C-alpha cells in the first residue's frame with residue numbers, strides 16, 4: 237500500500253520540492269511522510285446537525301450494488317493502466333537491450349547500459365507483483381467489511397460526540413493498511429537495490445526508520461486528524477473550509493520546520509566545508525541571485541549510493557541540498573551546473589506554482605469529502621453510519637487515488653516543463669550546456685537510469701524528461 241499514515245491520497249507526495257534526477261531519491265519520502273503539528277484539544281460543544289440526504293429504504297441494495305460496481309471498475313481500470321504501461325516499457329527496454337540506440341554509447345559503456353536495462357526490468361517486474369498485491373489488499377479492505385467493524389469497535393471507546401476515537405479509527409486503519417506493504421519495501425531495499433550495489437542501509441537502520449515514521453505519525457498525524465474532526469463539531473457545515481486551511485497551513489509549516497525537527501531524525505545535514513568548491517558554488521549562487529548563506533550536504537550514502545540534489549522550502553526557508561554521493565561523483569563544474577539547475581527552480585517561481593496546485597487539490601479534496609460525508613449513499617454503501625465524517629474521509633483517502641491516478645500525466649507534464657526551464661536556466665548561468673550535460677550523464681550512469689523508456693510510459697510517469705530529451709533541449713537553446 238501507499239504509506240497511508242499520510243492520511244489523504246494527495247498528501248502522500250504533496251510536499252513541494254524539486255530534484256535534479258527522477259525516481260531514485262529514497263531519502264526525501266521519509267521527510268515527506270511526516271505530518272506537522274497543529275494540536276488543538278477537543279473543542280467541545282454541541283454536535284452540529286449534519287444534513288444528510290436520505291434515500292428510500294428499498295433503494296439501498298441498488299445503491300450499494302452501483303457503488304461497488306463503479307469502485308470495482310475504477311480499480312480494474314487503474315490496474316490495467318499500470319500493467320499495460322509497464323509491459324510496454326519492459327518490451328521497449330528489451331528491444332533496445334539487444335541494440336542500444338545510437339546516442340547511448342556517448343552516455344554509458346555497453347556493460348553499464350546492459351546493467352541499467354537489467355535493473356529497470358527487475359524493478360518493473362517487481363512493480364507488477366506489488367501492484368497486483370496492492371489491488372488485492374485494497375479490494376479486500378474496501379469490500380470485505382473490516383473497516384465498518386473496526387469503526388464500530390473504536391467508536392465505542394469514546395463518549396458519544398467525542399472526536400478522538402474517530403481520529404483513532406482513521407489512525408489505526410492507516411497503520412494496519414501500511415503493514416502489508418512493509419515486506420515489499422524490505423525486498424526492494426535488501427534484495428533488488430542490494431543486488432545492483434545501491435543498498436547501503438542495514439536491517440537495524442531500516443527498522444529504526446520505520447519506528448521513527450510511526451513515532452512521527454503518532455506525534456503529528458493523530459493530533460492533526462483529531463483537530464480536523466473537532467472542526468466538524470466546532471464549525472458545522474463549513475468545517476471543510478477550515479479543514480482545508482488547517483491542512484494547507486500545516487503543509488507550509490512543515491516546509492519551514494522539517495529541516496530543524498524532522499530531517500535530523502533521519503539524516504545528518506552539514507554545511508559544505510570551506511574550500512574551493514564552496515567558494516565556487518557560493519559565487520554562482522550570488523551571481524544568479526540566490527543569496528545563499530550555506531549549501532547543505534546530506535549523508536545520503538547512509539542508506540543508498542543513489543545520488544541526487546534537491547530544492548525545497550520558500551522565502552527565507554529555501555534551501556538547496558546536495559547528497560554526499562553526488563559530491564563524490566561530479567566535478568566542481570558539474571556540481572555548479574546542478575546547483576544552477578536548483579536555483580533555476582527558485583528563480584522561475586516553481587515552488588509558489590506547486591503550492592498553488594497543492595492548495596487547489598486540497599480545496600477540491602475537502603469539498604468532495606464534505607459532500608460525500610453528507611451524502612447518505614456513500615457511507616451506507618461501504619457499511620458505515622450516514623453523516624459520519626471520519627469514515628468518509630478514510631474512504632476518500634483509500635479510493636481517491638483511483639481517480640487522481642489519471643491526472644498523473646497532467647501533473648508530470650507541468651513538472652517536466654519546470655525541469656526544462658531549470659535546465660535552460662543552468663545553461664545560461666554556466667555560459668554553455670557542457671557542464672549540465674556532463675552532470676546529467678554521470679547521474680544516469682551512477683544511478684543506472686533507463687535510457688530508453690517507452691514514450692507512453694515516460695509521458696505518464698516521468699516527473700523529469702528523459703536524458704535524451706534534456707540533452708536535445710539543452711543543445712537547441
Ligand SMILES: [Zn+2]
Pocket residue numbers: 254255256257577578581654655658
Ligand atoms: Zn529539477
